[in-house]
Amino acid sequence: MYRFAKAAVNATGQAVRQVRHGSTTSQDFHSKYGTGLLIGGAVFCTAVWSYVLTQTGITWNLSPVGKVMPKEWREAEE
Template identity: 40%
Template sequence: MFPLAKNALSRLGVRSIQQTVARQSHQKRVPDFHDKYGNAILASGAIFCVAVWTYVSTID
């Protein structure tokens, strides 16, 4: 009986996860800070690092 109960519980868990994912996919998601500014912050950080390393490597 234990394998049968374990199988039933695992199926319920999978089904509830699938329902949650389906519900979330239909909701409109408002962009957060990372969606709005993530790429700009990443690019500016990369440019800053390159600029600093260029400056440091060219000092006599």
């Protein structure tokens, strides 16, 4: 338990120092790469789902309503 508490205090102190003095990364990262990353991620996601939907042969469990007729569940009484 002592090691966990010591690590937690160390991580908290490190986070406080980082907030106080600023992160080591430049502040213009999002302005430089944000739009490109967003568009790249959207293109990647669209490409992967397009492949999955068209090429993998997965049988999607679409609704059988109106396509399947139920069987009679009891014998007809005479």
